[in-house]
């Protein structure tokens with residue numbers, strides 16, 4: 001049921017202010033699959049048995065059998081298809097419209113990658129398959145390790161973590177292991193006040209202590225604050241660069257000096273790596289540990305559309321603690337297990353180029369630096385559990401395994417397909433276009449006179465995203481950032497990220513990505529301008545009541561978070 005706002009055209013042509021009654025069709029849409037169908041109805045009928053029947057009781061011990069059959073929906077195939085297609089249409093997704101969710105990098109997922117990931121050799125490969133029969137998959141992972149190493153400018157990679165936040169946890173555990181190996185117990189982790197919420201959450205989860213760093217007038221780390229807090233209790237600094245304000249911290253070399261100067265490590269939250277791929281590398285900036293959000297920078301359906309993947313790359317000094325197993329290439333007599341995760345950060349070395357990103361095939365046995373002879377025709381890809389490492393080699397003092405099996409392999413396939421299809425130049429182009437698109441949109445908003453109500457929070461230009469402050473809009477038009485965001489849905493756009501970073505008043509964080517057209521960016525700028533004009537002319541009520549055109553109206557988000565109803569009794 002919905003109450004239309006005054007002056008607002010509502011779907012179905014009801015007059016503004018009318019209470020719209022729920023129709024049988026709407027009620028039907030709210031039914032769960034258990035409320036559909038009829039007893040005995042089936043979507044699939046098994047063929048007659050053409051093998052001798054076996055009593056299931058002889059196959060499965062009684063303790064593993066259910067006492068009663070499960071209550072499953074009994075529906076025809078068309079009912080099932082309509083049910084799930086119907087649900088899918090009630091959501092907003094990237095394939096339906098512009099989704100400029102800041103910090104989340106909702107860019108188009110090329111269908112080519114889906115085809116690659118769906119190939120039976122990938123999609124139907126069992127994670128416990130014998131390694132000799134999974135050589136292709138292992139080689140793909142090994143090549144991806146090499147390409148990611150080259151992109152970050154750090155030599156060793158683990159594909160295990162399942163998300164950016166999981167990569168962060170890996171990074172903090174690695175940092176702790178590194179300090180402990182030196183006989184040091186360091187308890188503090190520095191995080192800027194612009195940090196993504198997962199940074200402090202990870203630190204707390206790892207049992208360390210969060211110490212906040214202030215932001216300077218340019219949107220970067222306040223160096224005085226950093227210097228005053230950097231001491232020998234500090235385990236590491238976690239930093240995103242560009243940060244969540246869309247600002248590249250120009251002081252990164254000084255920051256690295258200060259942090260390394262007190263013996264701490266530098267962790268790169270790679271969620272914004274998509275702004276700098278092929279342009280600058282965290283390893284060159286002085287970072288020791290990096291996580292990648294494969295699902296952002298390297299495209300995957302995510303944010304409810306699919307699983308994530310958050311591999312990490314580390315420097316030589318962190319490598320002994322790497323999670324195991326990782327993929328190596330063993331070159332027969334020249335067995336070089338540890339070299340296989342290694343890519344010369346400089347791009348020099350072996351003959352074989354991996355992944356179009358300029359990496360050198362991740363340290364094949366041909367690499368002169370490995371001192372190895374020519375490799376055999378059939379390299380053998382294998383999993384290294386750190387046991388083969390000598391002395392302080394990769395994984396020799398591992399923090400252990402971070403998850404079952406080998407990471408989200410489907411994400412590896414898509415990311416590898418993305419890197420190969422773009423190549424080194426294409427990756428750089430993607431980042432440059434992401435930055436260009438964000439600055440274009442910013443300029444269009446200024447032209448549309450939006451900046452008066454929604455000024456840029458820091459600086460004049462931005463990297464791949466920007467943060468506007470809705471403070472003036474709230475004071476002058478009575479419109480909160482949330483109202484603007486909800487009204488954007490009626491214009492067919494997914495709202496940008498709101499109220500983050502926390503230090504910006506009424507923040508609106510926009511990340512257009514490189515895959516959007518100029519027309520889309522123009523239309524989005526015009527939609528924001530129109531919402532502001534509407535509020536200036538008619539008052540804030542229309543936007544305050546938005547959205548009107550979505551399957552559900554404005555939700556009570558506090559109640560939804562505090563009293564979540566996530567179970568429904570069976571009919």
Ligand SMILES: Cc1ncc(COP(=O)(O)O)c(C=O)c1O
Pocket residue numbers: 103104163164165166196198199240244269271272293308310
């Ligand atoms: C800056 C930043 N860091 C870390 C993360 C966490 O990544 P994930 O969602 O993959 O756990 C995000 C996610 O949005 C992010 O934007």
